[in-house]
Amino acid sequence: MTKTLLAVILPVFILSSCGTHISLSPIPTDTIIPNPIDVSMTPMATVESTPILTSSGFGPEAVWNLDGNISKYQNCFNNSSTSIDCVITLMQSTGASSQAIAFTKMLQGIAFMSSFKEFGIVDLVEITYPIRANNNVEYVLINGNPQIVYVEDGYKVDITHDSNYPALQQKYPNIQIEGGENSFINMEQNSQGGQRFIFSFALVDGCHACQTDKSAYIAFEFEGTGQFEGMKLMYIK
Numbered sequence: 001m002t003k004t005l006l007a008v009i010l011p012v013f014i015l016s017s018c019g020t021h022i023s024l025s026p027i028p029t030d031t032i033i034p035n036p037i038d039v040s041m042t043p044m045a046t047v048e049s050t051p052i053l054t055s056s057g058f059g060p061e062a063v064w065n066l067d068g069n070i071s072k073y074q075n076c077f078n079n080s081s082t083s084i085d086c087v088i089t090l091m092q093s094t095g096a097s098s099q100a101i102a103f104t105k106m107l108q109g110i111a112f113m114s115s116f117k118e119f120g121i122v123d124l125v126e127i128t129y130p131i132r133a134n135n136n137v138e139y140v141l142i143n144g145n146p147q148i149v150y151v152e153d154g155y156k157v158d159i160t161h162d163s164n165y166p167a168l169q170q171k172y173p174n175i176q177i178e179g180g181e182n183s184f185i186n187m188e189q190n191s192q193g194g195q196r197f198i199f200s201f202a203l204v205d206g207c208h209a210c211q212t213d214k215s216a217y218i219a220f221e222f223e224g225t226g227q228f229e230g231m232k233l234m235y236i237k
Contacts, residue, residue: 057143060116062099073130084109121226135180144226154218155179164236174206194223
């Protein structure tokens with residue numbers, strides 16, 4: 001099913017010290033979403049309502065294949081003042097669709113849609129960051145309200161209330177969620193008739209390389225209208 005893009009607002013982005021990550025800053029009207037979401041995580045993370053910019057959003061036509069052009073893409077960021085134009089020119093030269101270009105513009109050229117899976121109102125997408133040092137591919141949930149929810153933000157969920165946490169902390173004193181190490185499990189209907197996307201997140205002992213054998217299973221909850229309700233910890237396993 002084709003999804004038609006009606007409007008796109010370009011966000012402001014920053015490059016964090018631990019890798020390239022887009023931060024969408026709130027603006028008074030027609031906002032996309034803030035990322036990361038600055039909300040409390042106990043026991044359920046919620047977000048304030050944000051106007052939806054599209055009636056049906058992005059579809060599979062927005063997927064673009066970088067093919068062998070990764071070095072050209074990366075070279076676009078040698079001059080930050082023209083990087084977006086450079087990326088768009090590269091995409092156009094490889095036959096990228098208008099939806100693919102619009103989606104990449106929305107992300108300020110930092111990333112592009114590399115896969116799309118339709119699930120109803122809210123859909124699952126992988127975006128690729130060619131200029132990141134680690135975790136180059138990220139899941140995002142799109143076409144709801146807000147228009148983009150970054151799955152990496154699952155690292156903010158509070159795991160300290162889980163019954164297994166005290167024993168795990170004794171074994172791993174600095175146990176925490178590694179946001180970039182996540183896997184999609186499934187999508188199911190929640191009790192409100194909306195969508196629940198479940199992801200597993202690796203638990204690490206204080207650093208990216210300090211792996212444990214445990215994972216946190218986190219649900220991203222949406223109402224039937226596509227309104228994002230928040231994230232919650234389901235269990236640790």
